[in-house]
Each structure stands twice: as structure tokens, then as C-alpha cells.
Amino acid sequence: MMQHLPVLQVLLPLLGAPLAALLRGRDMAWGLALLLTGAAFLISVILFGLQYSVGTALIYDLGGWPAPLGIVYVIDAASALVLPVVSGIAFVATIAARRLVEAEIDARDHALFYAAWLLTIAGMLGQVTTGDAFNIFVFLEISSLSAYALVAMGAGRDRRALPAAFNYLILGTVGATFYVIGLGLLYMLTGTLNLMDLSERLAEVESTRAAFTALAFIALGLFLKMALFPLHFWLVPAYAHAPSAVSALMAATATKVSVYVLIRLMFGVFGVEFNGLADAIGVLILTLGIAGAFAGTLAAILETDLKKLFAQSSIAQLGYMAIGIGAMSLTGLAAAFIHLFNHALMKGALFLAIGAIAAQAGRASMQTIEGAGRQIPITMTAILVGGLALIGVPLTAGFISKVYLVRALLEQDFWLLAGLTFISSALALAYVWKIIEAAWLKERPKGAPVLVETPVHYVPAWLMVFATIGFGVFAGPLVDAAYAAAAVFIGGAR
């Protein structure tokens, strides 16, 4: 049983999806989704523990065919760290989904909603687990296609979800196509798709133009999928007009998985020593990362719709992860993993709290929350803590992210870039405080709808808030795990 866990992790939600589509009756599909995401979370925590105690990668041969002939699933320090993020967020988002989906989606579509929901989760878990480059593409498409459907389901409440989903589909497909073209080049050059095998055989053809072209295609495709500036325009409308539960799930996980895949391919296959990687792609990623950090933050400051505001902030946060990757060092990669983890917690908390408001009021804008600090203090406090974490206030997870990110930059003597990172993180104060002022320092306008909160509304968000604080105060294990994950791809002294 234990040795099958890597594949069960993916199979459970994947097989549960068609089952969910068939289930009728109130909450049946939701119950199944909750059960399966809960199981996936449990499995990923066990896998993390197993991998940690063994210390080396756990390899699972699918169908008993060993690599490089068969497809393998690999649980190493990196995938073991990312899996609990995805499955944990999925689990908490599923808890919250019951209420949010009831409020926002037609009852007839619930079964289909949860089918797509489970599929997208299965796709994400699959991308993280698999050790096969083409398999990654398959899972990427599984998660993306179901995500387009999920975003489009926001149309019942907000017609703008349809163009948002369509744009997302077009750009997502472009990204996936770029990826698969790059993959084709690699296959042509090496004759293999197994990631480990690829990295060994690539060494022979390292200096060819085709190999570099493959890298460029793959990187560009993944930049699009991870919404790296300036390829991020699909993200904001998709998050903003999707059903609230979908916004929460995707904001916290979807782009992170692409970040992980980018790291896996850039460092795991091509390697940091790869011709032109550090000076061409590395510099590009650093530049786009810091540009994205500013662009996202400034756009967030101007935004009045809360979902859009925090979606813009995600662009900035992805920029920080990109900066960590672009630093091309052990600490940089560790910082990227730390922030990948922490940002999932903060954005999960924020989008779940905002979702609770949007599901009641129809939307969540600066106007909706005016004076809400007294009406729904617990929900608004969740937003406050999440916002403080985004700024990087100490004792929140965001602080740890920032410290390690800047440390990585200073170790490489990127002093200017470190300064810019600080400035953009300070600017986050402007958009967070806009919300705080509206909620606490303004009076609730007369005639504004009365917002309510019961444990159903705030418990999911607060689970994430506690995690945000917990990993801000006791960050030691996370930092160690992130360094271990980074060490899978890159050597160097800690």
C-alpha cells in the first residue's frame, strides 16, 4: 500500500471526477470532493514524512515499467514540499466551496462543478509528481482544461466570466503549445522524455542551437502559464470573474505549480551550468520578475475590486518567486520555494475571506467592505493578517519569504535589485491599507447590505491565517525543507 501512495495521490481525484459528475443529490458531489482532497492531503503529508526520513527520492514505476521505458513518479525533496501545498489548499478550499458554490452556482451544475474541480486538482498534483516531461504536458492540459470550465461557471453570476475564460483558454493553450514544441525539440535531440534521462543526454548536445531553442520555448510557455509579467493578462479577469471558490483554489495553487515545473525543467533538466542559461534566461527572469513586482503592485493600488486587487498582487508575488529563480543560486531557489509555499497560504486566506464576502454581497469591492470592520470583524481581521503578510511584516510567513529572497540577492551582490525588491514590497502597504481604512475607519453607508459571518464563513480562511502566522513564527522546518528542495537542483553552500 505505502509504495503506491505516489500514484494514489493523483489517481484518487482523477478517478473521483467522473464519479462526482454522476452523483446527484444535495452535497453528494461535495462530500466526495472533500473526502478525496482530504485523502490527497493526508497522502501528501505522509509522502513528505517518508521522503524526509528516507532522504533520497522515492521512485514509483507506473505499471511496473522502470525508467526510461516506463513513466515514473518521483517524490523528491522538491515535489514532497509542493504536494502538500497543492493538496492542503485544495482541501481547505473544498471545505469553503460548499457554501460558496451554493451561493454562486446553479444547483443543477454542482455535480459537474465538483467533477471539474477534482480534475484540475488531479492535474496539478500530477504535474508535480510525474518524472516524465510529456506526462507533465498531459497533466498540464488536464488541469488547464478543467480550470477553463471552472472559470466559465462564474457566468451564472457574472457574464464577464465567459470572455475571461475564453482569454484564459486561448493564452493557456498558447503556453501549453510552446511547452510542447520545446519538448518536441528535446525529444528530437535526445530520444527520451524521462526527466532524469533527458538531463543526462542533454549534456552531449548542450551547445546546439536546437537545445537552446527548446529551452526558450519551454521557458516561454511556462512563463505564460505562471503569469510572469508581461504574460499575465489572462490571470486578473480569470481570477476576478471566476466563482469565489475557484478564485481561492487557483490563486493559491495554479500558478505555483507552473513555477515548480519551470524550476524542475530549467534546473532539473537543463541545469544551472547549461549554456547561456544563467546569463540569458536568468537575467531575463530577474528583469521580468522585478518588473512584474512593480507592475502588479502599482496596478493593485489602483484597483477597487478586491478580487482583481489581490490578483494583481499575485502578479507581483510571482515576480518575487521569479527573482528567486533568476538569482540562480541555492538560496535563491530556496527562497522561491519558501515564497511559493507562503504565498499559497496568504493568498488562500485572502481569497477565502473575500469569497465569503463576495458570495453574500454579489461582489467584493472597496465599496462593499466600507465600514465592514465592525460588522464582520473576524473575516476582516483575516484580510488584515493576510495583507500584513503580503507586505512582509515580521511574525507572518511573508517576512520569512522576504528575508530569504533578499538574502539570496545580497549573496550574489545584487544590491540594487534587493533595494528595488524592498521598495515594491513597501508599496504593498498602499493597497493593503486602502482596504483597512475602508473597513475600519469609514462608517458603513446607510442602506448597505448587512454582512454576516458565522464559522462557516470564516473558518476556512482562518485555517490559512493560522498557517500564515504559524509558518511566520516557526519557519525553521519550512526553511530546511526549502533548502533541501533547492538542493535537488543546484549545489552550493547554505
Add this chain to the structure above:
Amino acid sequence: MGADMLIFALLGLPLLASVLVLVLRDRPNLRDGQALFIGLITAACAVNLYGTADGETVKLLTLAAGLDVSFTPEPLGTLFALVAGVLWPVATLYTIGYMRGAGEKNHTRFMFFYAIAIHAAMGIALSGNLLTLFVFYEILTFSTYPLVTHKGTAEAIQAGRVYLGILVASSVIFLLFGIIGIWVLTGTLDFQSGGILAGHIDPFYVPFLLGLFAFGIGKAALMPLHRWLPAAMVAPTPVSALLHAVAVVKAGVFTVLKVAIYIFGIDFLRQTGSSDWLVWVASFSILAASIVALTKTNLKARLAYSTISQLGYIVLGAALATSLAASGAALHIAAHAAGKITLFFCAGAIYVAHHLTDIKDMNGLGRVMPVTYAAFAFGALSIIGVPPLAGAWSKIMLMGGALDNGHLLVLAVLMISSLLNLVYLGEIVLRGFFAKPTHKIGAGVQEAPLSMLLPLCLTALMSVALFFAVDMFILDFGG
């Protein structure tokens, strides 16, 4: 009690008070009484801890490898803890009188965040490394924000934006930058006597690193990062006392001094000449703020600019980088705290008793409020630096430090500044006692309530006591 118990008491008691404030929110007398009582115990603990040198490090928690929240008592820190600890109960008593007398709302929220701010100040004072200091520095910023915006008016919200904007932005852009820079350069964040930086950095870069701290510590209100302090004047007067004397700006200059002494090391700073530029920036801040103070007729605004000028003295003491100047700067933290809190208490008393805020309306007020004005005169004279009041000593020591370092021009700066102090503070006292009332002020003595009068007399006497007991407050930082 051992030093570690005292540290936990100083950190824990204000937190306990804040919790009890919430618990007792429906019983105002009990709520305020317990805050006062816990304040007195805190003061006693601070007195007990004062002077502890080479104390054991107490580790509270570890965020990650190399990032500890830990506390180490050392002379400078225990001095700041003493200032905050002793002034807290006095300020609490005053707050009780003021909030009731001026009819302010939301007492519970106010008392709650006031206590949290004291907790944060204690954390800063006793911090054993830069990370701990930064954590509590930010707690102090965020916990005082609701106090600054207490009135909830548009003006208060605007002031809150300036307050938070400058303090948070400067700290996360420059201060944190400096801290992580130090971490990467030296591999440690611990405060150590003599500093930790020597030998880890090319002296060419030291002035820049020092700049990250001098301008990153926005609470030190070094020009041009001073705007938050006058903006925060819209808050109720007890907040001004907290900002100007008990916790906030004192935390700022304390941090500057602590970093100069225990991270850079004053010998290292002097030998490399890295802080020379800061001498001039601080001198500019001293003079410019004094001149601005002259132009202000709102009493609290004038006092605010006076504070900015006085904070410059302490930064100057750190920048002069001699043992004598550093000791003078440390003494000035206590001396200015006692003096300035008296002045603000008086300003609040004037507001509560007569609803006056403009200096031009206060002609002849001294005859109506003789006790308040006498206390004001004590505070003012101490700030100016007239013996037998505390400010005299710190100024003399700073002058000595400037001489040691050959900065003769600084002597001139200090003297001109004293003159300016005399003009802008003296005017208030003279108008009060000798000018003819231009405004309708009732006849006979009309003082503020006793719960306000008592604290301001106490703090006025502290300025005198500090002068005579100055031996106890001169710290030796070697070098």
C-alpha cells in the same frame, strides 16, 4: 528575581494589562485601575533590571536558523526600559484624567493599544539582536496607528497615512535592507559590545550601510523623515506623550544608538570616519527643526518640532562616535523624555481646562494655571539645558564628545540650538506669566483635574531629580 524573570515580567505585564483592559471593558474604573496598578509593577521591575550588564541571553523562539527572537539586558537597553517603564504608569494616570476630561470615545480600544505599545517598547529595549528589535519595532508602529487615528476624522485618517507610510516604508525599505545586509556580511545579528562589523566590510561602504539605518529608523525622525511626527499631533494628547517621550521616538533614537554602539561599534565608526556625514545631517536636523518650531503657533506643533530637534542631539551623539558623546546621547534619552512628557502633559492640561491650542491665545494663562505653568517652565528649562535640570548634563557631555572628536563647529550648532530653544519655549512661559490676557480666560485659579496635575508635577520633579542623580545614568560604552 533574576534578570530573565524581570525580562519576561517587563514584556508580559503590559500584555497582561492589555488583555485585562479587554476583559474589564464594561467596568471603566476597574479597567483603568488595573492598568495603573500593573504599570506600577512594571515600573518597579524596570527599576530592578536597570543597570544589568552582561546579562544572560533569553531566547523566546527561533523563526529559522540564525533568526532568533531573544533578549539580552545591557545598560543602554535597561535605561530605555526604565524610561518607558517608569513613565508608563504616570502617563496612564494622566490618560485616565485626559480621556474623561476631554470627553474622548473608545477608551477601551485606546487603553488596549497603549499597553501593546509599551510591550513593543520593552521588546525593543531588551532585544538581543537586530531581528528581535525589528519585530518589536514593527509591532510598535502598527499598535500606535489606531492611537494616532483615534478620532476617526478625515484629518486623523490622513495623519495615519503619513504616520504609517513613512514609518513602515522607511523600515521595510532601508532598515530591513541594512539588517539583512549585516546578516549576509557577518553571519550574525547579535548585539555585541564593540560591534560586529569590523573586519567584515570594506570601510568604503560603511557610510552607506549606516545611512540605511539612520534613514531606515524613521522613528528617530531625522529630517527629511520627520513629517509623521507633526502629522500625528491630531491624536489625543496622551498619544503625543507616548510618541514623544515614553515609547515611539525614543525607540527610534535608542535603536540608532544601539546599532551604532553594538553593531557598528563606536571605535570602528570613529576610526573609519564613516559617521562624519551623519554629524552634519543631525546638525541640520537640530537647527532646521528648531527654526520651524519658531514659526509654529500651535502649541503641540511647536513641541513636535522641538522633539525633532532634540532627537537630532541623540543621533548626533551616536554619529560623533566617542564614548562621551554616546553616554551623553543615552542620558539625553532619559532627560528629554522627562522634559518633553512634562511639556505635553501641560499642553493637554491646558486643552482640557480651557480648550486652547494656540500659543497666541495663552497670554496670561500662567496666572490661571500656576501649577501647570510652573511645571512647564521646569520642562522647558531642562530641554534648553539650564542647570539644575537634567538636560544640562546631556548637552555638556555632547559638547565634550564633539571636542574629543575635533568637531568644533558642532559646538556652535549646540549653542545656537540652545538659544533657539530658549526663544521658542521661553515665549510660552513668558506669555503665560507676564503678557496681558487677550483672550477671555476666567478669573481665579482653574487647573486641570488632579489626575492630570499630579503626573505633570511628578515628571517635572523627575527632571530635577535626574540632574542630581545623574551619576546613575551615565553609562560607559568603552572606546
